[in-house]
Amino acid sequence: MLEALQYEFMRNALAAGLLASVICGVIGSLVVVNRIVFLSGGIAHAAYGGIGLAFFFGWPYLVGTLGFSLAAAMLMALVTLRARHRADTIIGVLWAVGMAIGVILLDLTPGYNVDLMSYLFGSILTVPTADLWQMAIVAGVDLTIVVGRYQDFLAMSYDEEFARIRGVPVRPLYLLMIAMIAVSVVVIIRVVGLILVIALLTIPPFIAEKYARSLLQMIGFAGLLSGGFTVVGLYLSYRFNLTCGATIILVAAAFFFACLAWEWLKTKRERPLPAETG
Amino acid sequence: MTGDPSGTCSADFSGTPPSAAAPPGDAVIVVQGVSFAYNGQPVLENVDLTVTAGDFMAMIGPNGGGKTTLLKLMLGLLAPGSGTIRIFGQAPERVSHRIGYVPQDVHINTDFPISALDVVLMGRLKPGRGWSRPARGDRVAAHESLNRLGMGAFCDRRIGALSGGQRQRVFIARALVCQPDILFLDEPTASIDPQGQTDFYRLLRELNQRITIVLVSHDLLTVSSYVKSVACVNRGVHHHTEAEVTGEMMDMYRCPVEIIAHGLPHRVFKEH
Numbered sequence: 001m002l003e004a005l006q007y008e009f010m011r012n013a014l015a016a017g018l019l020a021s022v023i024c025g026v027i028g029s030l031v032v033v034n035r036i037v038f039l040s041g042g043i044a045h046a047a048y049g050g051i052g053l054a055f056f057f058g059w060p061y062l063v064g065t066l067g068f069s070l071a072a073a074m075l076m077a078l079v080t081l082r083a084r085h086r087a088d089t090i091i092g093v094l095w096a097v098g099m100a101i102g103v104i105l106l107d108l109t110p111g112y113n114v115d116l117m118s119y120l121f122g123s124i125l126t127v128p129t130a131d132l133w134q135m136a137i138v139a140g141v142d143l144t145i146v147v148g149r150y151q152d153f154l155a156m157s158y159d160e161e162f163a164r165i166r167g168v169p170v171r172p173l174y175l176l177m178i179a180m181i182a183v184s185v186v187v188i189i190r191v192v193g194l195i196l197v198i199a200l201l202t203i204p205p206f207i208a209e210k211y212a213r214s215l216l217q218m219i220g221f222a223g224l225l226s227g228g229f230t231v232v233g234l235y236l237s238y239r240f241n242l243t244c245g246a247t248i249i250l251v252a253a254a255f256f257f258a259c260l261a262w263e264w265l266k267t268k269r270e271r272p273l274p275a276e277t278g
Numbered sequence: 279m280t281g282d283p284s285g286t287c288s289a290d291f292s293g294t295p296p297s298a299a300a301p302p303g304d305a306v307i308v309v310q311g312v313s314f315a316y317n318g319q320p321v322l323e324n325v326d327l328t329v330t331a332g333d334f335m336a337m338i339g340p341n342g343g344g345k346t347t348l349l350k351l352m353l354g355l356l357a358p359g360s361g362t363i364r365i366f367g368q369a370p371e372r373v374s375h376r377i378g379y380v381p382q383d384v385h386i387n388t389d390f391p392i393s394a395l396d397v398v399l400m401g402r403l404k405p406g407r408g409w410s411r412p413a414r415g416d417r418v419a420a421h422e423s424l425n426r427l428g429m430g431a432f433c434d435r436r437i438g439a440l441s442g443g444q445r446q447r448v449f450i451a452r453a454l455v456c457q458p459d460i461l462f463l464d465e466p467t468a469s470i471d472p473q474g475q476t477d478f479y480r481l482l483r484e485l486n487q488r489i490t491i492v493l494v495s496h497d498l499l500t501v502s503s504y505v506k507s508v509a510c511v512n513r514g515v516h517h518h519t520e521a522e523v524t525g526e527m528m529d530m531y532r533c534p535v536e537i538i539a540h541g542l543p544h545r546v547f548k549e550h
Binding site for chain 2: 033151152154155157158159161162163164165166167168209212213214215217218
């Protein structure tokens with residue numbers, strides 16, 4: 001690993017991975033406890049429309065994806081707030097429409113864009129230093145907002161109705177949270193790609209949730225786990241010449257299944273099968 | 279009365295009535311001509327209801343009759359389509375710090391990483407406080423509220439590791455931690471076993487010495503021996519200021535049939 005770090009692109013990749021881990025810890029934990037994994041998936045895939053938009057009009061990547069994801073995210077959030085029971089359908093539609101717009105716009109764009117694959121699978125090895133700054137800013141803003149209004153986010157995530165009765169401005173806070181998810185998803189797509197972003201956003205918080213004693217601890221654990229997965233995945237992909245994003249996700253998945261197996265063994269030992277006890 | 283929506287909790291939990299409590303007999307909840315519809319489906323129509331201080335009112339009625347909707351209107355969670363709701367003479371959301379609420383479903387989010395104590399502390403939440411650890415006074419009040427409900431030993435337990443009845447007590451502790459003047463409960467005994475229910479209603483009766491209580495329930499029989507008045511909710515509202523279940527309630531409001539099948543109750547019903 002250390003020899004790998006003499007290359008600038010590896011140092012940048014490591015920095016990008018660790019910054020993405022901070023974002024995953026904060027945003028992923030909110031996504032998991034608020035049970036909006038599907039909504040986040042919708043935002044991530046609708047972002048593909050933004051990629052198409054950026055290519056077609058020759059805009060910078062970030063302008064297209066950020067704008068498009070934010071718009072799609074706000075639409076999904078408003079539908080969720082207004083008609084919760086229909087929300088999954090609307091999100092599913094926006095999910096597909098965003099992707100379709102992206103595909104069509106890329107069809108209409110002259111020339112062949114090799115770069116496209118990097119949006120699907122991530123391009124952590126080619127992250128320029130300027131993008132690292134963007135990620136650092138997003139990570140900083142996410143952390144500041146969530147920690148700064150921790151009690152409100154906690155109350156809203158645990159019991160929205162009670163939070164409203166206690167005077168928490170749930171609606172603006174919810175929209176703010178969805179906007180943060182949209183921005184963060186776009187940034188993490190850089191690291192593991194559109195297809196894998198949800199896995200990185202949900203696996204570490206899901207493991208952390210089992211052992212944390214509070215939402216804040218969960219955020220911390222999830223960030224650490226995510227950082228660990230990224231470093232190990234990055235090393236394995238360097239060592240065996242594998243695609244970075246997919247390797248990171250498989251490391252996370254392996255740990256995830258190991259945790260499930262451990263939990264299962266533990267409950268089995270505590271409670272022997274009825275057949276054995278007679 | 280300051281009318282300060284941010285809440286003015288005092289740290290002690292001695293059970294002494296707060297200075298702003300209304301004297302017994304005063305109207306604390308006034309619902310006038312309230313109608314409400316979900317997606318064009320009328321749920322409540324032209325409802326009038328007055329609850330006086332010190333009352334212990336049960337809201338009964340068939341499923342879909344609007345009991346929970348009426349409760350949420352009084353809590354300010356829903357806005358009425360027409361009519362007005364006043365609690366202590368103000369809009370419900372302005373007096374939320376004087377209202378305690380125990381929700382129907384205590385099984386929400388059982389995987390959530392939160393301790394019983396932190397759930398109770400939510401009852402002292404002041405919006406915008408941000409990161410800061412809850413003040414010492416809040417923590418003391420939360421511990422005392424848990425102790426009072428016999429849950430002090432469980433304060434560090436994760437909420438998901440508690441039984442339904444224990445979780446119910448935590449939620450009641452959360453509702454009481456800010457010394458509310460009105461306590462709203464939505465089907466509170468759904469997750470408690472029969473012995474627990476008796477204890478629970480005894481506790482409510484004790485609390486009722488200081489607090490006005492409004493309770494949504496299916497279990498009319500149990501309720502009728504503890505409450506002071508009954509409101510039958512089925513699109514309209516009939517408020518009976520005596521805790522007797524009458525035949526008229528059965529006919530007009532098609533109250534839950536299961537109560538008739540329970541055999542001889544301890545309270546005499548009129549013919550129906």
